[in-house]
Amino acid sequence: MDQEPGSPDTPAAAGGTPGCYRHPERETGVRCARCERPICPDCMVSASVGFQCPDCVKGTSGKGQAPYASRPRTIAGGTVTADPHLISKILLGLNLAVFVAVLVVGDRLVDELALVGEWPPPPYYVPTEGVAEGQWYRLLTAVFLHQAPWHIAFNMLGLWWLGGPLEAALGRVRYLALYLLSGLGGSALTYWLAGPGQPSLGASGAIFGLLGATAVLMRRMNYDMRPVIVLLVLNLVFTFTWANIAWQAHIGGLVVGAAVAYGMVHAPRERRALVQRVTCLVALLAIVAVVWIRTLQLTG
Structure with missing residues (x-):
């Protein structure tokens, strides 16, 4: 036949x-x-x-x-839009707005938004609290917080270069979920492994999540993997050799970003929406579990 x-x-x-x-x-x-x-x-x-x-x-x-x-539809089932970079532009604008706010307000805003697990007791006490005291919002606000010009410049270049193609490939909602979960994954691993009184800030965890997602997407599309592998290796070398780098945020974001992207682009067409939602939910639950366990360790 x-x-x-x-x-x-x-x-x-x-x-x-x-x-x-x-x-x-x-x-x-x-x-x-x-x-x-x-x-x-x-x-x-x-x-x-x-x-x-x-x-x-x-x-x-x-x-x-x-x-x-x-x-x-995009390869992940998202709607093709006239401006496939809209969410990337909004995220970039939010990061720049917070950076300007830090320049205007000063370190007080950094103390209120940075990721800190637990502030040490007097006489080193700073009049604020950390995640262990119930300020879970720090896990997210720290992802949009930068102090040094070189830091925000590096991260925003990564957001623009990696985010645009990913947003076009995944669609707006899926891309935003990927970005936020990657950032939270980086914050959660930092909260778990770093010193409880060590502040951490920056979008690096989310950017590493985009890097991991880019590798997954390129493999899915059968593209040449060598450029993204070289970029990933260089960033990992930079992560573990440069001083004052929260490597936990980079690794946490990379793992979560790659896992979420894999679920999005490899979901079977007939159950695509369900598999993608479950993938994001599992990633979120894993993040919550890590934060909850670490909080018990610090407060128990």
Whole structure:
């Protein structure tokens, strides 16, 4: 029986690798970013993220279904928007606004927003409290807090370079969830492993989460992994060799970002929304568990 182009039963090529849905005899590891059908180099049409098949570019699935153009989706199932960098711009603006506020108000604002597990008792007492005393908001506010110009410049460059493509690939809601969970993951690991009276601040945990997510996405799209691996190694070397770096935030953000991104881009199409929600929920529960256990250690 002949198979129509795009059938999910399109046979694999001779080597066992999936064959192009239009040219089944040609092996390929690349799939359309919309319909996920395997496509060979002759059928690849470059898109904002990855490649699309000719049918999706024309706005038809090839199966008599409604045109894809009426419901464009990203590889993670998010809605394709006119400005795929909007959330990245908002996050960048929030970080810059808090930085300006610190310049105006001074160290008092840093004392109130930085991540601190527990303030030491008198005579070293500073008139404020930490996460262990119930100020859990510090786990999030510290992610948007910077003091040094070089620190915010480095992080915002990373946010712009990594965040834009990820936002376009995941969609706004998924991208925002990834960013916030990565930042919280970095804060949670810092709270758990760093000294309770050691302040920590910066968006580095969230940026490392974007870096981990970029690696996952590039692997999912079968792109050359060497550039992102080199970038990751360089950042890890920088993390463990530069003074006054909260390596816990970097590692925590990296692990959470990679895990959340994996659940988002590898979720099966028929259960995509459920798997993605569960992935984010599990990551959040893990973060809460770490914070809760550490709080018991400090207050018990």
